Amino acid sequence: MKLIKKQYFYYRGRIFPYVIHMERRKDISFRVGFTAAIARFPIQLTTKDLHYYKKEFLDWYIEHIDKNEYLFEKYSIIDLGVLSQINTIHKPFKLDITPHDNNKYLAKIEDDVLKINFPNQEEVLASKLNINKISLKLITDYYYPRVVNRVHQLNKQTLNAKIANIRLKNNRSNWGSYSTKGNINISTRLLFSSPQILDSVILHELSHTVDLYHSEKFYNTLLKINPNYYESEQWLKKNSFYCDIGKMPFL
Numbered sequence: 001m002k003l004i005k006k007q008y009f010y011y012r013g014r015i016f017p018y019v020i021h022m023e024r025r026k027d028i029s030f031r032v033g034f035t036a037a038i039a040r041f042p043i044q045l046t047t048k049d050l051h052y053y054k055k056e057f058l059d060w061y062i063e064h065i066d067k068n069e070y071l072f073e074k075y076s077i078i079d080l081g082v083l084s085q086i087n088t089i090h091k092p093f094k095l096d097i098t099p100h101d102n103n104k105y106l107a108k109i110e111d112d113v114l115k116i117n118f119p120n121q122e123e124v125l126a127s128k129l130n131i132n133k134i135s136l137k138l139i140t141d142y143y144y145p146r147v148v149n150r151v152h153q154l155n156k157q158t159l160n161a162k163i164a165n166i167r168l169k170n171n172r173s174n175w176g177s178y179s180t181k182g183n184i185n186i187s188t189r190l191l192f193s194s195p196q197i198l199d200s201v202i203l204h205e206l207s208h209t210v211d212l213y214h215s216e217k218f219y220n221t222l223l224k225i226n227p228n229y230y231e232s233e234q235w236l237k238k239n240s241f242y243c244d245i246g247k248m249p250f251l
């Protein structure tokens with residue numbers, strides 16, 4: 001598989017990813033993909049034409065996110081530099097993001113403050129993206145043992161199933177997953193939801209120890225251990241794009 005590098009632009013205080021594919025084709029296509037807007041251009045375009053159509057594509061992208069709040073939330077990455085704190089599942093963290101002359105990133109969580117020193121000579125957009133990534137890593141490390149404990153606790157109270165590894169994954173395509181080997185993956189996006197919602201996803205994955213598929217047997221088990229399952233599922237559908245670093249309005 002060819003690796004396509006995402007590109008980014010800054011707009012309305014957010015960072016927007018996009019992808020440009022150069023392909024053997026005659027026409028030009030723009031579309032909204034899963035995590036970014038995507039343009040497909042013929043490989044034989046001249047640099048001048050490419051420049052022109054790229055601008056056309058970005059205008060098209062901006063028009064879409066301007067008229068559709070859903071797309072705005074779906075694609076945008078928060079610029080943490082404009083926030084003073086971020087909400088997470090159990091508590092808010094204050095942000096202390098400051099430049100320094102060192103060329104390395106220094107990051108830690110100390111007394112509920114997320115402290116990041118970033119190299120001030122780095123390109124602005126690149127450093128914003130790095131700060132975002134590093135903050136997510138710090139929050140993930142902070143919550144990992146808590147999530148593991150919660151999975152074991154809920155398992156003990158309900159199915160007492162055999163579980164192998166539990167991982168927190170920066171996954172956008174699902175909230176959780178379960179594998180035949182007994183591994184449970186939980187999306188880091190749930191660290192920006194509520195404790196009830198995280199529990200609900202954990203109970204869903206635990207129910208997969210009874211059946212790998214979303215069968216009747218699976219749902220019978222799930223609804224027995226979590227009668228409010230459908231409510232949480234609805235909530236996640238509605239609030240999906242707020243479950244992200246810096247976006248979470250609820251606490």
Ligand SMILES: [Zn+2]
Binds near residue numbers: 204
């Ligand atoms: Zn499932």
